[in-house]
Amino acid sequence: MQIKVDPSVIGQTRWYEYAIRFLFGGIVTVAAGIIAKRFGPGIGGLFLAFPAIFPASATLIEKHEKEKKEAKGLRGTWRGREAASVDAAGSAMGSVGLLVFASIVWQFAPRYSAWIVLMGATVAWLTVSVLIWYVRKQV
Amino acid sequence: MSQILIRFLVGGAVVSAFAILGDLLKPKSFAGLFGAAPSVALATLGLTIATEGASYAATESRSMIAGAIAFMVFASCVSWAMMRYKVSALLVTICAVPLWFGVAFGLRYMWLK
Numbered sequence: 001m002q003i004k005v006d007p008s009v010i011g012q013t014r015w016y017e018y019a020i021r022f023l024f025g026g027i028v029t030v031a032a033g034i035i036a037k038r039f040g041p042g043i044g045g046l047f048l049a050f051p052a053i054f055p056a057s058a059t060l061i062e063k064h065e066k067e068k069k070e071a072k073g074l075r076g077t078w079r080g081r082e083a084a085s086v087d088a089a090g091s092a093m094g095s096v097g098l099l100v101f102a103s104i105v106w107q108f109a110p111r112y113s114a115w116i117v118l119m120g121a122t123v124a125w126l127t128v129s130v131l132i133w134y135v136r137k138q139v
Numbered sequence: 140m141s142q143i144l145i146r147f148l149v150g151g152a153v154v155s156a157f158a159i160l161g162d163l164l165k166p167k168s169f170a171g172l173f174g175a176a177p178s179v180a181l182a183t184l185g186l187t188i189a190t191e192g193a194s195y196a197a198t199e200s201r202s203m204i205a206g207a208i209a210f211m212v213f214a215s216c217v218s219w220a221m222m223r224y225k226v227s228a229l230l231v232t233i234c235a236v237p238l239w240f241g242v243a244f245g246l247r248y249m250w251l252k
Contacts, residue, residue, distance in 0.1 A: 004165040013162065021158045022151035029150020029182045030143055036187075041195050042251065045202025046243045048180040049210045053154055055232035057174055058217070061167070062228040081221050083167050084228040088218035090171020095211035101177045102203035105184060109197045114188040118181060129172040137168075 012064050021053045028052035049098055054091070058084045093136060097129030142190070150182040175210060205251055209243035 028050055036044020066080035104121040161173030180203060187196045213235050220231045 003169055005163050006165050007163060009162045010159075018155060018159075022155045025154025025158075025178065025182075026147035026151030029154070029179050030146045032179060032183050033143070033146050033186075036199060041191075041198040042202050042247065045199030046206040046209075046247060048177075048183055048199060048203040049206030049243075050179065051174075051210055051213055051232070051236070051239060052179055053158055054174060054214070054217075055229055055236075057158060057161070058228035058232050060162075078225060081225055081228065085218045085221035086167040087171035087174060088214050088221065090168040091174035092171075092211050092214035092218060093168075094172035094175030095207050095214060097172070098175050098177055098180075098210060099204055099207040101180065102200045102207055105180075105200035106197050106204070109184075109188065109200065110193045114185060114193065114196075118184060122177065122181065125177055129175070130169075133169055133172055 009064070012067075013060070017056075017060055020056050024053045024056060049095075049102070051091075054088075058088060061087050090133065093132045094125075094129040096132055097125040097127075100128045101125040142186075146182070146186060149186065150179060153182040154178040175207075175214065202247060202251060205246035206243050208246055209239045209241075212242045213239040 028047065032044055032047040032050070035047055062080040062084040064080075065083040066076035069076035069079045101121045101124060104124055105117055108117045108120070157173050157176035157178040161170045161176075164170040164173070180200075184196050184199070187199060216238060217231050217235050220226065220235070221228065
């Protein structure tokens with residue numbers, strides 16, 4: 001299956017839908033810092049992988065897919081939920097990459113420059129996630 | 140106060156950037172990979188290394204492993220429940236948040252303590 005970029009989605013998304021995700025992202029980042037200060041980095045670190053905007057994103061996917069199908073005269077509710085389910089399955093695959101990201105920062109942050117470690121860990125997250133997705137598509 | 144504001148703005152921007160990237164991509168299963176992007180971690184760890192030091196950030200990252208496993212369980216259950224029971228995305232994702240807390244804190248106390 002080919003990977004495509006669909007810029008038309010930008011027009012479908014309303015300004016408040018972007019604002020909600022910005023707000024949740026900001027709140028969770030602040031909360032992770034406050035929790036780490038209050039309860040220590042061992043607890044605060046858990047929240048670095050908190051599904052902060054997952055409910056908002058899944059709802060958005062469901063809504064957009066439903067609208068798209070209903071515009072074509074088809075039943076959109078089930079299709080919308082199926083699309084959100086497939087997206088969530090992709091996130092489950094991506095979370096393996098997230099685990100690799102965390103392991104790399106844990107092992108290398110004390111020894112190397114922060115930016116190199118964060119960049120390397122991000123590249124590793126993407127590589128592992130895409131590889132798992134690709135292998136899953138082949139089987 | 141200014142550090143909280145910086146965290147909020149950086150966090151909001153990084154999370155939104157990954158979310159928009161995910162929106163643009165097809166198929167949906169591939170776009171979903173960006174739902175598990177290390178967006179909050181990237182926004183937090185850079186600032187943490189600068190203010191608290193690398194060992195503090197390493198300890199946070201070690202705990203993040205438990206958070207990532209909890210994320211995997213959370214996302215898998217959401218995907219399965221939506222496909223199996225055809226319930227709304229908002230209902231399933233919100234009901235599954237306690238599962239994330241249970242797995243993340245369970246692993247933290249059993250394995251990482």
